[in-house]
Amino acid sequence: MSSLALLDVRDLTVTFHRKGARPFTAVDGVSFDVEPGRTVGLVGESGCGKSVTSLAIMGLLPRRGATVGGSVTFEGTDLLTLSASAMRERRGRDLGMVFQDPLSSLNPVVSIGLQVSEVLERHRGLPRKKAMVEAADLLDKVGIPDPRRRLSEYPHQLSGGMRQRALIAMALACRPRLLIADEPTTALDVTIQAQILALLAELVRDTGTALILITHDLGVVAGLCDEVNVLYAGRVVERAERHALFARPRHPYTNGLLASIPRLDGARGERLRPVRGSVNDNIPWRSGCAFAPRCPNALDVCRLVTPEMVADGPGGLLRCHNPVVHTEEVTA
Amino acid sequence: MLRFVVRRLLQAVPTLLVLSILLFAWLRSLPGGPATAMLGDKATPAKIAQLNQVLGLDQPIYLQYLRFLRRVLTGDFGNSLVSGDPVVEEIGRAFPATIELSVVALIIAVGLGIPLGYLAARYRGRMLDNVTVVGTLVGVAVPVFFLGYLLKYVFANTLGWFPPSGRQAVDIDATHVTGFFVLDGMMTGEWDAAWDALVHLVLPGLALATIPLAVIVRITRASVLDVVNEDYVRTANAKGLAPGTIRGRHVLRNALLPVSTTIGLQTGLLLAGAVLTEKVFNWGGLGSLLAEGIDRKDYPRLQALILLAAFVYVVVNLLVDISYAIIDPRVRVR
Numbered sequence: 001m002s003s004l005a006l007l008d009v010r011d012l013t014v015t016f017h018r019k020g021a022r023p024f025t026a027v028d029g030v031s032f033d034v035e036p037g038r039t040v041g042l043v044g045e046s047g048c049g050k051s052v053t054s055l056a057i058m059g060l061l062p063r064r065g066a067t068v069g070g071s072v073t074f075e076g077t078d079l080l081t082l083s084a085s086a087m088r089e090r091r092g093r094d095l096g097m098v099f100q101d102p103l104s105s106l107n108p109v110v111s112i113g114l115q116v117s118e119v120l121e122r123h124r125g126l127p128r129k130k131a132m133v134e135a136a137d138l139l140d141k142v143g144i145p146d147p148r149r150r151l152s153e154y155p156h157q158l159s160g161g162m163r164q165r166a167l168i169a170m171a172l173a174c175r176p177r178l179l180i181a182d183e184p185t186t187a188l189d190v191t192i193q194a195q196i197l198a199l200l201a202e203l204v205r206d207t208g209t210a211l212i213l214i215t216h217d218l219g220v221v222a223g224l225c226d227e228v229n230v231l232y233a234g235r236v237v238e239r240a241e242r243h244a245l246f247a248r249p250r251h252p253y254t255n256g257l258l259a260s261i262p263r264l265d266g267a268r269g270e271r272l273r274p275v276r277g278s279v280n281d282n283i284p285w286r287s288g289c290a291f292a293p294r295c296p297n298a299l300d301v302c303r304l305v306t307p308e309m310v311a312d313g314p315g316g317l318l319r320c321h322n323p324v325v326h327t328e329e330v331t332a
Numbered sequence: 333m334l335r336f337v338v339r340r341l342l343q344a345v346p347t348l349l350v351l352s353i354l355l356f357a358w359l360r361s362l363p364g365g366p367a368t369a370m371l372g373d374k375a376t377p378a379k380i381a382q383l384n385q386v387l388g389l390d391q392p393i394y395l396q397y398l399r400f401l402r403r404v405l406t407g408d409f410g411n412s413l414v415s416g417d418p419v420v421e422e423i424g425r426a427f428p429a430t431i432e433l434s435v436v437a438l439i440i441a442v443g444l445g446i447p448l449g450y451l452a453a454r455y456r457g458r459m460l461d462n463v464t465v466v467g468t469l470v471g472v473a474v475p476v477f478f479l480g481y482l483l484k485y486v487f488a489n490t491l492g493w494f495p496p497s498g499r500q501a502v503d504i505d506a507t508h509v510t511g512f513f514v515l516d517g518m519m520t521g522e523w524d525a526a527w528d529a530l531v532h533l534v535l536p537g538l539a540l541a542t543i544p545l546a547v548i549v550r551i552t553r554a555s556v557l558d559v560v561n562e563d564y565v566r567t568a569n570a571k572g573l574a575p576g577t578i579r580g581r582h583v584l585r586n587a588l589l590p591v592s593t594t595i596g597l598q599t600g601l602l603l604a605g606a607v608l609t610e611k612v613f614n615w616g617g618l619g620s621l622l623a624e625g626i627d628r629k630d631y632p633r634l635q636a637l638i639l640l641a642a643f644v645y646v647v648v649n650l651l652v653d654i655s656y657a658i659i660d661p662r663v664r665v666r
Contacts, residue, residue: 060569088572088574092572092573093572096570101563107564107567108662118573118577122571122573122577156662170571171571
């Protein structure tokens, strides 16, 4: 599997250090890989480490204050060993990234055209004029109408959806082989969300770019991802192909997430079923399973022994002592 | 843009009008008056009344004001009660000196302040930053006249590197066209005169620049520290842009917005500082005119000077707004 992988993340660990506070481990040995052209989801609730994982892959964590361990192998090179300037060469060219809030992610005082063309000038050495022509093509490709006029406009003159399209155009300007989208639709209206997801799906299909989609929204996962990694408290707790995950969630946490989605076809008056409690920063994985305090399936062993990642079903991985059992599996 | 400028200048007219009324009333409410100041303490009330009549100060204040206003509209601010010269001429002679000094101070404050503030932010928490932060605190706290005397004592009187006072050495034969001595020297090709005027500007320029310099450094530093944490700077990094592009286009350009406001406010205060600095360095600009005018209750001169200061303030703030519109597309007017 790893020999084929475009990106191979192994035992990624990110620890933040602050003066006067105990070091805080936000990502605790995350491993997953991304094959060329595939869309991989990283799913989990706020604070589970999914954004930090993406920033670590991109080399965008602050040099001071954060220690990154493990390896991030991209096309055979460990990105974590690259110098700052070598990493700058790769960012924007081989690795693109789209962020959550399109308004704050765009520079308010620089025209859209320049914000797109500067990537082309930097990585493809195009002169300003040529880069602008290409920028207009890119804006057209991401579905921005009248792209020539938009070149000289500023972020505040665009709607939320247009801004996110412009950011996607910037991220894809140099046809990167890997695109990371960190909650790309969270800040948008529901109708726009669907459009942006459709656009991402189309671009991934047309350009063959691999996509890491970071989200807390399982609906987004269901629409777009080939496979899914579920994160909890800085670790991957379950990995599965999309269909397997939705049909047979094995980890009690995944199961809880799926069960907590409100259903339109549910019985009237049926109560919502939340996953009880919240992520506790202070639970180390070292003594037992971090999900145990919230887990309906928890056994005594869960509080004592940290579960290891084991193969589970075709292509699946699972970190759980007492997974959810689905009836059809028992009979099979 | 032109319409914007014209509109803003027209908006200044009512401001100046209201100010002129307040000023008129305020000056005349001060104890004593020009007549007392001219005739001295031993003057008899009869003599004072007689002089007041000559000066037209015995008339009702609104009549005085209307007469003042009518003359001002033709560009006549009256004659100085001290020198007898038209006030406009007096000010015309002294204005270039003050402007030259203020411009030099502003160039020092902005030219040093923005880079220093940026570097302090970039090397936050390190030696350079700590020295800068402490230095700016001292810069704000030390009064201009004290710093002026200190600079004069150390660099002029003791070390002899710079002349202690005046605008140009007396023995230099300089032709004066505009009244801006450095500019005059460059225009007439009298390079020794230009250089001499420039050397004379160093110490008073530094003294006057300290407070705006310190403020600009602090604002720039704080603003840069704010901006580097913005999402769009992270986006610029994610695009793998060259560090120079990120610093210039994405960090500094945004960080300069609050700085330009500060520069406008500080330029207004510069006029106040110039009065003190001119006194210390015997500069002979508007400061000495103003000091003398207050001493002698020279109403016409004071009225013209204060209205001029207000007008300069309006113009400076207009320039700030224009610079804002150039940097920030969000405030551009339709």
